[in-house]
Amino acid sequence: MLGLGATQLEDDMHRLLSSLFHQGVLDDHFSQLQRLQDHDSPNFVVEVVSIYFRESEKLLTTLRALLLERECTDYKKMGTHLNRLMGSSSSIGANRVRNVCVALRTFSERSNRAGCINSLEQLEYEQCLLKSKLHELFQLEQQRLMASGLGYGYHSIMLD
Amino acid sequence: MESVLPSSQFPNGLRVLVVDDDLTWLKILEKMLKKCLYKVTTCNLAEDALKMLRERKDGFDIVISDVNMPDMDGFKLLELVGLEMDLPVLMMSVDDEKSRVMKGVKHGACDYLLKPVRMKELRNIWQHVYRKKLLETKDMDFNEDFQRLRKGSDDSDEGSLFYGGDLKLSKKRKDAKDEDGDDKDTNDPASVKKPRVNWTVDLHEQFVDAVHQIGIDKVGPKKILDLMHVPGLTRENVASHLQKYRLYLARLQRQPEGTMPPNSNSREPPESQGSNSTFSGSSDETILPQNALSEIHDEFTSLHKTVTKRALALSKLDLLDVQKQDPVCHEGLQFISFGNTVYCEDYTSSTFPWQQHANEELPTLQIKQQHANEKIPAMHINQQSCVGDCTNLEVPFQQPDIQIQLNHPLSSGHPYSSDFIERTRMTNKGTFDLLNQTKQPITDCKLDHVSPLGSSADSMITFCLERNYPSTKTYELESYWDFPHININLQGGSTVASSMASQFEELHLRSVQSHGHVKDFVPNGMEMIHLNDSISAAEIPSFFYEETSISSDDLFNLMDDSLLTEGMSNLSHQLISSSISSPMLRDTWSTPINWVEM
Numbered sequence: 001m002l003g004l005g006a007t008q009l010e011d012d013m014h015r016l017l018s019s020l021f022h023q024g025v026l027d028d029h030f031s032q033l034q035r036l037q038d039h040d041s042p043n044f045v046v047e048v049v050s051i052y053f054r055e056s057e058k059l060l061t062t063l064r065a066l067l068l069e070r071e072c073t074d075y076k077k078m079g080t081h082l083n084r085l086m087g088s089s090s091s092i093g094a095n096r097v098r099n100v101c102v103a104l105r106t107f108s109e110r111s112n113r114a115g116c117i118n119s120l121e122q123l124e125y126e127q128c129l130l131k132s133k134l135h136e137l138f139q140l141e142q143q144r145l146m147a148s149g150l151g152y153g154y155h156s157i158m159l160d
Numbered sequence: 161m162e163s164v165l166p167s168s169q170f171p172n173g174l175r176v177l178v179v180d181d182d183l184t185w186l187k188i189l190e191k192m193l194k195k196c197l198y199k200v201t202t203c204n205l206a207e208d209a210l211k212m213l214r215e216r217k218d219g220f221d222i223v224i225s226d227v228n229m230p231d232m233d234g235f236k237l238l239e240l241v242g243l244e245m246d247l248p249v250l251m252m253s254v255d256d257e258k259s260r261v262m263k264g265v266k267h268g269a270c271d272y273l274l275k276p277v278r279m280k281e282l283r284n285i286w287q288h289v290y291r292k293k294l295l296e297t298k299d300m301d302f303n304e305d306f307q308r309l310r311k312g313s314d315d316s317d318e319g320s321l322f323y324g325g326d327l328k329l330s331k332k333r334k335d336a337k338d339e340d341g342d343d344k345d346t347n348d349p350a351s352v353k354k355p356r357v358n359w360t361v362d363l364h365e366q367f368v369d370a371v372h373q374i375g376i377d378k379v380g381p382k383k384i385l386d387l388m389h390v391p392g393l394t395r396e397n398v399a400s401h402l403q404k405y406r407l408y409l410a411r412l413q414r415q416p417e418g419t420m421p422p423n424s425n426s427r428e429p430p431e432s433q434g435s436n437s438t439f440s441g442s443s444d445e446t447i448l449p450q451n452a453l454s455e456i457h458d459e460f461t462s463l464h465k466t467v468t469k470r471a472l473a474l475s476k477l478d479l480l481d482v483q484k485q486d487p488v489c490h491e492g493l494q495f496i497s498f499g500n501t502v503y504c505e506d507y508t509s510s511t512f513p514w515q516q517h518a519n520e521e522l523p524t525l526q527i528k529q530q531h532a533n534e535k536i537p538a539m540h541i542n543q544q545s546c547v548g549d550c551t552n553l554e555v556p557f558q559q560p561d562i563q564i565q566l567n568h569p570l571s572s573g574h575p576y577s578s579d580f581i582e583r584t585r586m587t588n589k590g591t592f593d594l595l596n597q598t599k600q601p602i603t604d605c606k607l608d609h610v611s612p613l614g615s616s617a618d619s620m621i622t623f624c625l626e627r628n629y630p631s632t633k634t635y636e637l638e639s640y641w642d643f644p645h646i647n648i649n650l651q652g653g654s655t656v657a658s659s660m661a662s663q664f665e666e667l668h669l670r671s672v673q674s675h676g677h678v679k680d681f682v683p684n685g686m687e688m689i690h691l692n693d694s695i696s697a698a699e700i701p702s703f704f705y706e707e708t709s710i711s712s713d714d715l716f717n718l719m720d721d722s723l724l725t726e727g728m729s730n731l732s733h734q735l736i737s738s739s740i741s742s743p744m745l746r747d748t749w750s751t752p753i754n755w756v757e758m
Contacts, residue, residue, distance in 0.1 A: 029276050036191045036279075044191060052184045083228055084182060087254040090276040091184045 006148030013140045020133055023096075025126075030093030049134055052092050059085045060124060063104075067116055078108045078116070097126045171286030172197040179209040179225040179237065180252065185275065189224070192279050198286075206232035213245050220247060221289045224273075227253040227260065235267045242268040246296075248288035252277060359401060366390065367401060376409075 020026045037044035059081050066078050082105045089097040100123045107115030176198045180186045186202045193200040201220070203209040206229050213220060223241050227234035238249045248270040253260060256274045264272045270288040273281055359367075370387035371379050381399035388398070 032279065033188065036188070036195065038195075040194075041191065048184060048187050051187055055183055080228065083254050087182050087226075087275050088184045090254065091182070091188050093276075 006144050009140050009144035009147055013137060013144065016133070016137055016140065020137075024099075025094070025096050025130060025133060027093045027095040029090060033092055046138055049092055049138075052088055052094075053131055056085060056088055056097075056127060059088070060120075060127060063120060064124075067113075067120055073111075073113065073116070075108045075111050079105060082108065094126075094130050097123065097130055100126050171289070174198045174286050174289060175219065175221045176200050176285070177209060177212065177220045177223045178202045179206055179223065179229070180204060181226065181229045181231075185226070185252075185277075189277065189282070192277075192282050195279065196283050205229070206234070206237045209237065210240060213241060213247075217245065220245075222248050222250065222285060224250045224252060224285070226275075227251050227255075227264065235263060238264070238267045238269055246292075248292050250285060250288065363390065363393075364401075367398070367405070371402075371405070 017026075021030075033045055033048060041047070062081055063078060063085075066081070067073050082101055086098055086101045086105070089095075089101060100119055104116060104119035104123060107119055176193050178186060178189050178193065178200060180189065180202075181204050183204060186204055190200045190202050201212070203212060206225070209223070209225070210232075213223070225234050225237055225241075229237070234251060234253075238251060241247055241249050249268065250271045250273055251264040251269040252273045252275055253264075254275045256272075261272045270292075271285070366388050367384060370384045373387055374380075374383050379402065381395050381402055384402060385393060385395050385398045
């Protein structure tokens with residue numbers, strides 16, 4: 001039924017977002033991102049997040065390659081890529097991803113291979129988690145829009 | 161493509177180029193900047209960015225670039241942009257490590273933003289554009305010539321800086337007689353983009369030749385310009401250079417043996433922020449002495465002098481009889497007349513009293529003439545029976561009133577002024593206070609009346625003295641509002657033969673900042689900036705700031721009867737504009753700036 005379903009979905013979204021914020025998966029910058037969405041760019045958040053995942057996947061692949069496919073790891077290069085990843089993740093408020101990046105960077109600066117591998121795995125995990133959660137969020141939004149039959153847009157359920 | 165931003169819209173439509181290899185950020189920044197109503201162009205490669213900038217000269221107003229980029233070091237891009245296009249560049253980075261930040265600043269970054277960048281940081285980036293334009297238009301020809309011509313003089317610190325009066329000069333000249341169609345500079349520095357003229361030795365030679373040909377007494381900028389046949393040189397450029405030249409000549413007349421080692425080949429990077437020469441407003445149209453050109457150049461450069469307040473002191477003051485109607489003031493030390501306005505100067509902060517010599521009628525200084533009618537914030541004591549030194553103002557005890565006349569140019573059209581006027585009217589009490597020596601408001605001296613501070617000429621602040629005030633005390637006038645309060649020495653009794661210096665000490669001006677300003681009074685930044693647009697340097701009395709480190713030296717000795725108004729006010733303009741960059745100070749300057757006639 002229209003309306004009710006939408007409300008339910010809205011609640012679900014709220015809950016999901018709350019938990020993400022609470023767990024530190026997302027931070028305030030995600031809210032800022034949401035605020036940037038408007039009539040001119042109604043799918044802004046989705047677009048940005050898509051770009052992020054596309055780029056960050058590439059980075060992670062490179063990092064993995066740098067770390068594992070060689071005997072001698074180029075830590076400097078790793079550092080450069082890590083900076084990029086740090087920057088990107090901060091742009092969408094991917095808090096935990098960013099934190100792991102920092103840890104990985106520290107290990108990399110100390111040429112601590114084991115630590116790096118560990119962190120990299122954790123990084124990949126966090127990234128995966130973020131992706132699935134955001135995917136879920138966007139799906140809810142889609143459904144909500146359909147259920148409500150109105151095009152309010154994502155920002156109407158923003159948590160501020 | 162002209163980089164003209166209509167002042168009314170500024171900073172909307174500010175053309176920003178964003179360079180970042182991170183596509184996520186690029187998208188986000190683009191959106192954020194668009195929300196700030198800027199015109200955004202994005203680029204994810206430094207090389208592309210450079211190409212774009214080179215292709216579209218004047219196509220952008222500001223560049224934001226990330227520090228870490230794959231194809232080119234962000235710092236390198238920063239440098240190149242600064243050198244080639246002279247645009248303000250903001251750096252961005254994930255990393256806020258001090259050394260990186262320092263590196264950024266060293267390479268000329270206007271600011272260093274830390275990622276993740278917030279929206280509010282981007283909102284204010286227009287200030288960098290504005291500041292740059294302001295500084296640019298001010299030190300147009302000025303810096304270049306003198307930097308160039310000067311030779312490692314050790315007095316070359318900022319102390320001597322009187323900012324190029326070109327801006328004001330040309331504005332005034334335009335106001336006076338707008339003959340040229342090449343007036344690109346409106347009253348909006350944001351839209352001005354004056355070409356810098358390098359007054360090289362050769363160019364100056366041409367100039368001097370032209371002057372010789374025409375004859376120094378018949379010379380005029382247009383004539384010189386025509387004779388010089390220098391493409392790209394505007395009448396404006398020549399006019400300002402002529403002004404400087406005249407001053408230099410006047411100075412030369414007075415000190416024919418003042419020589420410096422010739423140095424016609426010095427070329428210094430035109431980056432200096434400040435060396436400008438001082439003006440001397442001699443009234444003589446001197447015949448061009450037959451000196452070697454290099455000597456002339458040397459002399460020109462020797463105009464860089466530092467000015468100490470002591471020398472400035474009163475010994476040089478020579479007030480006009482302009483103030484005939486106010487016999488009180490014209491001989492006062494603190495009160496210096498300029499045109500019909502008398503200034504109350506701040507001496508402890510080594511500001512420069514303007515002075516006007518009776519003989520001064522220099523046609524090139526028509527600014528001065530105009531100023532006679534302009535509203536310049538100043539104050540003088542207007543007491544009927546007061547004679548002699550203003551510092552030793554005799555308070556006639558039979559008259560219970562102290563009237564302070566405030567020449568306050570708050571034009572009524574000004575958004576700021578109505579507020580001020582209202583408050584002044586509504587709350588006379590506390591608007592102005594007479595303070596005693598311990599900085600306490602004098603309770604038995606009531607502010608009787610503040611005549612409206614409107615577009616009319618002067619406002620009068622009248623204090624009603626309920627008793628006779630001891631004549632030897634020093635009093636201060638303090639304004640509660642965003643208004644640099646001015647201290648008056650109400651010393652009465654017989655003439656106090658105190659030394660110049662001490663008189664100066666007694667008179668000091670506290671900055672509005674120390675006073676604390678009324679927050680809600682401050683117009684928003686945008687407004688203030690607009691007002692700045694029409695600031696004409698000379699209109700801002702130099703006592704508006706305290707931190708000047710001008711030390712006057714021989715300059716004053718050399719320029720005996722000179723009018724240093726322009727110099728001083730230009731300096732004040734410089735300082736004000738530089739202080740604008742400080743957000744804290746910005747508010748405090750808003751008032752004086754607002755006082756400029758709009």
